[in-house]
Structure formats: structure tokens, C-alpha cells
Amino acid sequence: QKEVEQNSGPLSVPEGAIASLNCTYSDRGSQSFFWYRQYSGKSPELIMFIYSNGDKEDGRFTAQLNKASQYVSLLIRDSQPSDSATYLCAVSRTALIFGKGTTLSVSS
Amino acid sequence: SAVISQKPSRDICQRGTSLTIQCQVDSQVTMMFWYRQQPGQSLTLIATANQGSEATYESGFVIDKFPISRPNLTFSTLTVSNMSPEDSSIYLCSVQKETQYFGPGTRLLVL
Numbered sequence: 243q244k245e246v247e248q249n250s251g252p253l254s255v256p257e258g259a260i261a262s263l264n265c266t267y268s269d270r271g272s273q274s275f276f277w278y279r280q281y282s283g284k285s286p287e288l289i290m291f292i293y294s295n296g297d298k299e300d301g302r303f304t305a306q307l308n309k310a311s312q313y314v315s316l317l318i319r320d321s322q323p324s325d326s327a328t329y330l331c332a333v334s335r336t337a338l339i340f341g342k343g344t345t346l347s348v349s350s
Numbered sequence: 351s352a353v354i355s356q357k358p359s360r361d362i363c364q365r366g367t368s369l370t371i372q373c374q375v376d377s378q379v380t381m382m383f384w385y386r387q388q389p390g391q392s393l394t395l396i397a398t399a400n401q402g403s404e405a406t407y408e409s410g411f412v413i414d415k416f417p418i419s420r421p422n423l424t425f426s427t428l429t430v431s432n433m434s435p436e437d438s439s440i441y442l443c444s445v446q447k448e449t450q451y452f453g454p455g456t457r458l459l460v461l
Contacts, residue, residue, distance in 0.1 A: 285453060286442075288449055338383075340394075342392040
């Protein structure tokens with residue numbers, strides 16, 4: 243079992259819709275969870291991090307964590323074409339361990 | 351935050367040669383990491399670069415192939431040794447401050 247799993251997509255949503263990205267992890271001892279966005283040809287940039295069970299909101303982005311289910315998700319409200327990118331879920335040990343990423347395509 | 355630069359930004363190399371990638375941070379950091387991102391893939395951790403001691407390598411990566419230096423708290427190098435086409439990848443330096451930040455990457459093509 244891979245440490246961090248994501249559906250590779252592509253996930254296609256129309257502009258203005260909610261995009262839902264999901265991630266599961268195998269290490270129950272994981273404490274910190276991150277979502278990075280990566281545009282083609284660029285390095286990853288941090289969108290959000292979450293440490294505690296529940297929801298964390300930042301603008302159009304909401305991260306959700308359920309440690310019992312070993313599940314973390316990212317919701318993007320009012321999706322824009324500029325949100326089209328690969329979204330990487332990462333779990334923290336000493337360094338970050340990444341999932342394979344989900345490609346999101348937002349059509350106008 | 352942290353501002354990270356890498357040199358070179360890209361290179362094309364012949365098989366059997368070696369390339370050293372430099373990573374410079376604008377402030378002192380304890381934790382520095384090297385990742386590889388192969389075409390169409392996610393990031394794979396190569397090693398943690400420790401200041402004053404040997405790097406800590408992840409499973410599947412060895413010091414002879416990827417020697418790392420960390421002479422101070424703002425600088426590290428990664429060497430890709432005896433390269434083959436399978437080493438063609440983006441190599442990313444990363445540092446840990448409030449969270450983990452990434453450099454712009456070094457795009458390596460091995461012919």
C-alpha cells in the first residue's frame with residue numbers, strides 16, 4: 243500500500259462549480275497534512291495545511307481531515323480556469339511524502 | 351517564508367557523466383531536502399541533507415549515486431553520478447521553515 247494515495251484524474255469541472263479532491267494515507271501516526279498546487283513546468287506551491295480533525299477554510303479553499311478514516315480532502319469553491327493544475331496531497335514525516343497528484347481541469 | 355534558488359535551472363548531459371546541482375536559501379534553515387520528479391510523476395524524496403553530518407537517504411537511493419553536501423545552514427548540493435537516461439528528471443531542493451518550501455527545480459535531460 244502506498245503511503246499517500248490520490249486519484250490521478252483528470253477531474254473536470256465547469257467554471258463556478260465545486261471541485262473535490264481526495265487523499266488517503268496509510269500511516270496512522272501522521273500528524274500534518276498539506277495540499278500543494280503545481281502548474282505544468284513549475285515547482286509546487288503550498289495551498290493549505292491542516293493538523294486537526296475537521297474543516298479548515300481559507301478563501302475558496304477548504305481542507306477536511308478525518309484521522310479515524312485516514313482521509314484528507316480539498317474543496318475548491320467557485321472553481322476558476324486558473325485553478326487548472328495538479329494538486330498534490332502530502333503527509334509529513336520529517337520530510338513531506340507526496341501522493342501522485344490529481345489533475346484538475348476547470349472549463350470556462 | 352523562504353526564497354530558494356537552484357543552479358543550473360536546466361542541463362543536458364551525456365550518459366556516464368555527473369552533474370552537481372546547487373541549492374541556496376536566503377536564510378538559515380535546519381532541514382533541507384532533495385526530491386526528484388520524473389516526467390508525469392509526483393515528487394519522490396531522495397534524501398534529507400543534514401548540516402555537519404551525512405545525508406539521510408530514502409529507500410532506493412544511495413550515497414554513491416546521489417552524493418549530497420551540506421556545508422552550512424543556507425546551502426546544499428546534490429550530485430547525480432554516472433548518469434543514465436533514467437535519471438532524466440526534475441530535481442527539487444526544499445527547505446523546512448514554518449512549512450516546506452520548494453526551489454524552482456533543475457530540469458535534467460540525460461542522452
